[in-house]
Amino acid sequence: xxxxxxxxxxPAGPAGPPPRVRRVSPAQRASAIARLVTxxxxxxxxxxxxxxxxxxxFSPSADVVSRELQLWPSAWTLDNFRTIFGTFPAAxxxxxxxxxxxxxxxxxxxxxxxxxxxxxxxxxxxxGFVFLLVLSTMMVPVQVLMVAQFRLVTELGIYGTFxxxxxxxxxxxxxxxxxxxxxxxxxDELLEAARMDGAGTVRIFLQIILPLCKPLIxxxxxxxxxYQWNDFAWPLIALKDAQLFTLPIGLLYLQGQYGAxxxxxxxxxxxxxxxxxxxxxxxxxxxxxxxxxxxxx
Amino acid sequence: MSxxxxxxxxxxxxTAPPPSPAATYTAQPGRASRRQRSTGAAAGFLGPNLILLxxxxxxxxxxxxxxxxxxxxxxxxxxxxGLENYRRLVTDPTFWQSALNTAxxxxxxxxxxxxLGLGLAVLMxxxxxxxxxxxxxxxxxxxxxxxxxxxxxxxxxxxxxGIINKLLREGGLATVPWQSQGTAAFASIILVTLxxxxxxxxxxxxxxxxxxxxxxxxxxxxxxxSSWQQFRYLTVPLVGPSTFFLLIMDxxxxxxxxxxxxxxxxxGPGRSTSVLVTYAYENGFVTRDQSYAAAIGxxxxxxxxxxxxxxxxxxxxxxxVG
Numbered sequence: 001x002x003x004x005x006x007x008x009x010x011p012a013g014p015a016g017p018p019p020r021v022r023r024v025s026p027a028q029r030a031s032a033i034a035r036l037v038t039x040x041x042x043x044x045x046x047x048x049x050x051x052x053x054x055x056x057x058f059s060p061s062a063d064v065v066s067r068e069l070q071l072w073p074s075a076w077t078l079d080n081f082r083t084i085f086g087t088f089p090a091a092x093x094x095x096x097x098x099x100x101x102x103x104x105x106x107x108x109x110x111x112x113x114x115x116x117x118x119x120x121x122x123x124x125x126x127x128g129f130v131f132l133l134v135l136s137t138m139m140v141p142v143q144v145l146m147v148a149q150f151r152l153v154t155e156l157g158i159y160g161t162f163x164x165x166x167x168x169x170x171x172x173x174x175x176x177x178x179x180x181x182x183x184x185x186x187x188d189e190l191l192e193a194a195r196m197d198g199a200g201t202v203r204i205f206l207q208i209i210l211p212l213c214k215p216l217i218x219x220x221x222x223x224x225x226x227y228q229w230n231d232f233a234w235p236l237i238a239l240k241d242a243q244l245f246t247l248p249i250g251l252l253y254l255q256g257q258y259g260a261x262x263x264x265x266x267x268x269x270x271x272x273x274x275x276x277x278x279x280x281x282x283x284x285x286x287x288x289x290x291x292x293x294x295x296x297x
Numbered sequence: 298m299s300x301x302x303x304x305x306x307x308x309x310x311x312t313a314p315p316p317s318p319a320a321t322y323t324a325q326p327g328r329a330s331r332r333q334r335s336t337g338a339a340a341g342f343l344g345p346n347l348i349l350l351x352x353x354x355x356x357x358x359x360x361x362x363x364x365x366x367x368x369x370x371x372x373x374x375x376x377x378x379g380l381e382n383y384r385r386l387v388t389d390p391t392f393w394q395s396a397l398n399t400a401x402x403x404x405x406x407x408x409x410x411x412x413l414g415l416g417l418a419v420l421m422x423x424x425x426x427x428x429x430x431x432x433x434x435x436x437x438x439x440x441x442x443x444x445x446x447x448x449x450x451x452x453x454x455x456x457x458x459g460i461i462n463k464l465l466r467e468g469g470l471a472t473v474p475w476q477s478q479g480t481a482a483f484a485s486i487i488l489v490t491l492x493x494x495x496x497x498x499x500x501x502x503x504x505x506x507x508x509x510x511x512x513x514x515x516x517x518x519x520x521x522x523s524s525w526q527q528f529r530y531l532t533v534p535l536v537g538p539s540t541f542f543l544l545i546m547d548x549x550x551x552x553x554x555x556x557x558x559x560x561x562x563x564x565g566p567g568r569s570t571s572v573l574v575t576y577a578y579e580n581g582f583v584t585r586d587q588s589y590a591a592a593i594g595x596x597x598x599x600x601x602x603x604x605x606x607x608x609x610x611x612x613x614x615x616x617x618v619g
Contacts (some may be wrong), residue, residue, distance in 0.1 A: 032424065034428060035423060039421070039431045040429075040431075050441075054350075066458070067458060067466075114345060114346065115342060115343050117342055118338075118339045119343075122336075123336075124336040127530040130343070134350065141356060141549075141552070141553040141598065142553075143594055144594035144597055145357040147587045148356075148364060148583075148591065149353065149357045150582075151357075152357055162551050170353075171354050224520065230443060230445075232442065232444045232556045248444045251445065260455065266448070266452065269449070273441045273445050275439070276440050276442075277440065277441070280440045284436075287436075291497065291501070
C-alpha cells in the first residue's frame with residue numbers, strides 16, 4: 001500500500017531537534033501507517049452491523065435463512081418493505097413516532113429553556129437546593145418509576161394514549177442543566193442594559209436570551225429528538241393498541257410476530273433509524289458539542 | 298402568566314434581599330439587590346418544568362416507595378405488608394442472580410468502554426488521514442435506538458443463520474452457542490453494549506484531550522519520554538476529570554441496561570443474562586407482581602443514588618466556579 005501521508009520529509013538529519021520543521025522518521029511513518037490501519041479496522045467493525053442490517057433488509061428470504069456464508073444478497077428485493085407496509089402498519093408507526101417525538105421535543109425544550117434561564121439569571125430563595133433537586137432527577141432510572149407511573153397514567157385515565165407517553169417523557173431535567181450552562185455565559189451587562197431601557201424579565205427572555213440561544217436550542221432539539229425517537233422502555237409500558245405504537249415498540253411487536261424472519265425486521269429497523277442517522281450526519285457538530293458539553297462541567 | 302410575573306417584579310423592586318443559599322451562585326455583589334424582586338418571575342419561569350417534574354417524576358418516586366410496602370393484588374396494590382417485599386428479595390435466588398449479573402455486566406463493560414474510548418480518542422486526536430470519517434463511524438451506533446441495535450445483535454449472533462457463526466463455520470472453527478449457553482449469551486450482550494457505548498466515551502475523552510496544552514507533550518518529548526510514557530504520565534492523569542465523569546455515567550448506564558438484554562436474550566437462557574432491571578420489568582408487567590417490582594426498583598434507585606452522590610461531591614467544586 002502506498003504511503004498515505006503527504007511526504008515532505010527528508011532522511012532524519014544528524015543535528016539536534018529542529019525547532020520548527022518536523023521531520024518524519026521511518027519510525028514515525030510506521031506509526032502513522034499503524035494508526036491508519038487501526039482506525040480502518042475499527043471503522044469496519046463499527047460499520048459492519050449496519051452494513052449487515054441493510055443487506056438483510058434488501059435480501060430475499062431464502063438468503064436470510066440460508067446457512068451459507070454470503071456477504072452480498074443474491075438479488076436486491078423490496079419484498080421485506082412490502083411486508084412491513086402491507087402486513088403491518090409500518091407507516092402508521094412511523095407517523096406516531098414523528099407526532100410523539102415532535103410534541104415531547106417542543107414541550108420539553110420550551111420548559112427547559114424557561115427553567116434554564118431562571119437558574120442562570122434570576123435570583124430567588126432556595127435556588128441552589130431546587131437546582132440540586134432537579135439535577136438529581138436525571139439519575140432516576142425509568143425502571144424505578146415504571147410501576148408507579150403506570151398506576152399514575154391509569155388513574156389519570158390516559159393509559160394507552162399518546163398523552164401517557166408524552167407527559168412522563170417530557171418531565172425530564174435533561175435539558176435544564178445544558179440550558180443553564182449556556183445562558184449563564186450570556187453577559188449580565190446585556191441584560192442590565194435592557195433593564196435600563198425598561199424591559200421586563202419576560203421581554204428580556206424573549207428578545208435577548210432566546211435569539212442568543214439558537215445554538216443551544218439546536219443542541220437541545222437534536223438530543224431530545226434522538227432520545228425520544230429511540231425511547232423504548234416507557235412507550236412499551238404506556239401503549240397497548242398496535243395502531244398507536246411508536247417505531248421501537250412496532251419493532252418488538254414485529255419480532256414477536258415474525259420470530260426469526262430477519263428480513264422484515266431489518267427492513268423496519270432500517271426505516272426506523274434512517275431519519276435519526278440522516279439528522280445526525282447533517283448536524284453532527286451540534287450533537288457532539290451537546291454530548292461533550294454535558295460531560296465537561 | 299407573563300404579565301402577572303412582571304407586575305409582581307415591579308412592585309417588590311426596592312426590598313432588601315435576605316441571605317440565601319443562592320448567594321453561592323452569584324459572585325457579583327451588585328446583583329444581590331435584584332434577588333428579591335426576581336423571585337416572582339423565577340416562579341413563572343420554573344413553574345411549568347417543576348409542575349411536570351412534580352407530577353410525573355417526584356410523585357411516582359414517592360408512590361413507588363409506598364407500593365413497595367404493599368402487597369400486589371391483580372392490577373393494583375392493597376394492604377400494608379411492611380418490609381415483606383424486601384424480605385422476599387433477600388431470599389429470592391433469581392434476585393441475587395440478577396444482582397450478580399448486573400454487577401458482572403458493570404464490572405466488565407465499564408473498564409472496557411473506558412479503555413476503548415480513551416484509546417480511540419487518542420487515536421482520533423492524532424494526525425490521521427480521514428479522521429473525521431472515522432470519528433463519525435465510531436459515534437454512529439450511539440444515535441441508533443437501543444432496540445434497533447439489539448435486533449442487529451440478534452441478527453449477528455443467531456446460532457443457525459447469524460453471520461458470526463457462518464464466518465466461524467467458513468473458517469473451519471467451532472460455532473458458538475450464543476443463544477443456548479449462558480456465558481456465550483452474556484458475551485454477546487457485552488459485545489453489543491461496547492459497540493453502542495464506545496462512541497460516547499470517545500466523545501467525552503476527545504473533549505478532555507482537546508483541553509490539554511500541546512506544550513506539555515512538547516516538553517515531555519524534549520526530555521525523551523516515549524509515546525507510552527507520554528500516554529501513561531501525561532494523558533491518563535490529565536483526562537482524569539473525564540474518566541471520573543464517564544465512570545459514573547457508565548456505571549449508571551450499566552445498572553440500567555434494559556433494551557439490549559430485553560430484546561437479545563430476554564434474560565435467558567435460564568437466568569444467565571437476567572439483570573435487576575429486566576427482572577423488575579418481568580415482575581411488574583409480565584407476572585404482574587407490581588409491589589415486588591417496585592421493591593426491586595427502589596433497590597436500583599438506592600444504588601444509583603450512591604453513585605449520584607459521589608458524582609455531585611466530585612463535581613460541586615468545579616460547578617460553582619464555572
